[in-house]
Amino acid sequence: MSSREFIYARVSTAKQSLDSQLDVLKGAYPRAKVITDKASGKTLERKGFEHLNSELQEGDTVIIYDLSRLGRNTQELLELVDDWSKRGIGLVVQNLGGSPVDTRTATGKLMFTVLAAVGQMQREIQNEKTQLGVDRAKAQGKFKGKQQTQKTIDACQKAMEYLGKGLSKEAAAKAAGIGVATLYRWIRDNKTA
Incomplete structure (x- = not known):
């Protein structure tokens, strides 16, 4: 099994520059193959990303500058990292809290486990707040639910x-x-x- 490294860099619009990300990542991983996207992180449907994901094999490592470059949706991001982990693919986040985190290490896995727990907690807190608002509106006679057309x-x-x-x-x-x-x-x- 050969180990390959892929740098994935992304900016949200064609007007933005990839240079700052690529300078840092190429400096740290000069032999890595570079794949880029100039598209929003709201979706995983990006040509460069799709190409990268289809090319990955067991033992490969994806290197990104920070988590926002891979995606903005925490749940999708965690599912992706879990999928890669199951496929034997590592992820290095060059700038997570000011230092690199590598999911191939125990510490890196712990960081992502904590991230998953925080993401889940945020979703649950948001759901609780929503339910409190609905309950309050119902008590005041203002809640109407989904209105029929x-x-x-x-x-x-x-x-x-x-x-x-x-x-x-x-x-x-x-x-x-x-x-x-x-x-x-x-x-x-x-x-x-």
Whole structure:
């Protein structure tokens, strides 16, 4: 198994320069193959990144300047690092808290485990805050949930007409072009039938 090194550098727009990242990374890893992207980090659908990911083999190492160069979404980033780890691919983040972190080492793995835990905690805190806001709005009578479109309202009213003509709820929903669950929800929320 041969060990190869790949530098991955990315900037968000074509107007930005890769030079500062590449100067640091090439200085530390002069033999590494360089792959670049000039695209947003919001998505992993980037030509350079896709090429890199398809070329990686067990024993390879990807070197990036900082985590934001690989992606902005913590969950996707952690899933990617986990996938690479399972495939035997290492990741070196040259600037994580001012010093390099290598996932091929125990310390590097620990750093990413901590990062995963922090990411999970942030998601849970955000979910709790959202739920508190919903609960408060409900208590004040301001929470309305997802509002139905006029098209759905019209279809539910049509289904109610079909019910009045003796159709079953399932048949009425189908005839009106809505799901049975939508009709049941309409009936519950409007306290009819």
